[in-house]
Amino acid sequence: MGFDLRLQVIAAFILMATVVAGPAFTADIESARIWRAPDNTRLVFDIDEAFDYKHFSLDNPRRLVIDIKSTGLKANLDKLDIAKTPISKIRSGLRGSADLRIVLELKEQVRVNSFTLKANEQYGDRLVVDLFDTVKEMAKKPVSKLPLSTNRQIMIAIDAGHGGEDPGAVGPKSIYEKAVVFQISQRIKKLFDNNPDFKAELVRTGDYYLAHRKRTAIARKSQADFFISIHADAFTNPQANGASVYALSTRGATSEAARFLAKKENRADLIGGAEGSLNLDNTDPALREVLLDLSMTATLSSSLDAGKYVLKNMGSVARLHKKRVEQAGFLVLKSPDIPSLLIETGFISNPKEARQLSSAGYQQRMAAAIYNGLVSYYIDNTPEGTSLAANKGKRERSYTIARGDTLSEIAQRYNTSVTTILSYNKMGSSTIKVGQKIMIPARQ
Ligand SMILES: [Zn+2]
CATH class of the missing domain: 2.60.40.3500 (Immunoglobulin-like)
Known part of the structure; x- marks a missing residue:
């Protein structure tokens, strides 16, 4: 065999080998x-x-x-x-x-x-x-409790649900829950930041996933007075529509929708991998349960109370899916010491609501309703040591009329009179409409 021929044979062999043993990707x-x-x-x-x-x-x-x-x-x-x-x-x-x-x-x-x-x-x-x-x-330093100053601002932790690898519910035209709720959360934060008696923090600051336990840990680290988790979910029935407010239930869920959503939200934590389900607390589990139960009762009653204010305000913007604050076992609401609410701003699975939820105007109205609800709650339940308590009645405030409001109720809440509100706002009659913004004068 000549040299050339040998080369040809080898070349042919290599070619054949490549064909036979070519990359066998599965x-x-x-x-x-x-x-x-x-x-x-x-x-x-x-x-x-x-x-x-x-x-x-x-x-x-x-x-x-x-x-x-x-x-x-x-x-x-x-x-x-x-x-x-x-x-x-x-x-x-x-x-x-x-x-x-x-x-x-x-x-x-x-x-x-x-x-x-x-x-x-x-x-x-x-x-x-x-x-x-x-x-x-x-x-990372261990969490040290800052001394509570006498004039501190009330801190609201705003948690935009889902994020990163977890899109949440996906609506028609690829509207993602994680994006919509992030936009609404940013709007709520801005409203609180413009109120000198409040301060707000976004729990999720970008498009990435956070395990539920981590979300509550971030809120605790920033010494939040209140935690709200913002969602816009899907239901099996595309007809389902309307906004709802949820507080934690340690027992059963109040409705079928509550059970369904809690299961769906909690399942998202698989996306956290082992890290997400890792228990970072060293407390004895039995003791922790008892402590949890004790402080949870007080926290839960504040959550339910605040939930009513938020729900009432949201009722002026959206149809309410349920007229009362519902309860379900959402993991993200399990902070023993921070009152927490999960707010469903609507169903992204409903084409009409998906369209609304992705519009700037609707997002802003929804954000304002949530903001107004929480501010009203804190005006009626003002924590000691806050600037809100120190300045009670000393600041001019704006108030957005919610469904079911009466001027005499508002006057009572702000320690003023109907006549004062009417003349301050140059109103000819005491007729008010939902969504109308009025100013409450500072007390002299
Ligand atoms: Zn969600």
Whole structure:
């Protein structure tokens, strides 16, 4: 055999081998996403078939290696925005005949947690890799109670439901609950921030997922007086419509819808992976139950009371799904010491409400109703040591008329008279309409 011929045979053999043993992918990474939260980075790979994977860390240079068996890469990992994350570069390559290796080059040390997620409303099966910042974790100080000043502002923690990998309910025309409720939450915060007696904080500050336990922990850390979780959910029946307000129930749910929604919301915590269900409190569980029960009773009665004010105000903006504050076992409401409400601003599964909920005007009216409800509650139930208590009657205030309001009731609440309100607002008669804004004069 001449040299040329031998080469040809070898070439043919290589060609044949390639054809026969060509990459035998059983799955593909169709796409990938990255979510940056204040203290962690989440990488998500959409994989179209069942897959086997492992990951391990290497040093010098610092990197995380993710090996996925029999899987091809269709997604373009270069498109992932790694700015503001600990990742400096993402490489990938074929390992063996058909296994995929993804290498994350890291700028700093991270703690890694990975898990798989089943398909939801928006995505198919996924591999989730969480990188927790360790620098910030170490810098975390134990929560120290600030001395309560005599003139403190009332702090409202506003939690926009869902986020990141959890879209919440998905309405017609790809309207996502997580986006709508984030916009409404920002509007509520602005209203509180413009009131000198209040202060508000967004629990979720961007598009990333937070486990329910973490949401309540953030509210506690900021010493919130009140916690509201904003939602816009879906129901099995697209006809279902209207807004509702929920407080926690430690026993049964008050209605079928309440049971359904609580189950759905609580299930979202699977998206948190092991981290989400991790119990970070070291208290003895039996003792914790007792303590929880004791303070929960007082907290719950405040929640229910405030819920009535919010519901009444929301009634001027939206049709109410239920006329009273409902109760269900929502995980996110389980703060023993902070009164909490879950507010359903409407059903995103209902085409008309989905359209409304994504409009700026409606969002603003809804935000104002929630804000007015809570402010009215605090005017009637003012905590000691707050600037609201110190300045009671000394400030001019605005009030938006809610359904069922009468001028004499409003006058009584603000320690003034109907005549004073009428002349201050240059009103010819005591006829008021829902949504009308009136000014309450400061007492001389
Ligand atoms: Zn929701």
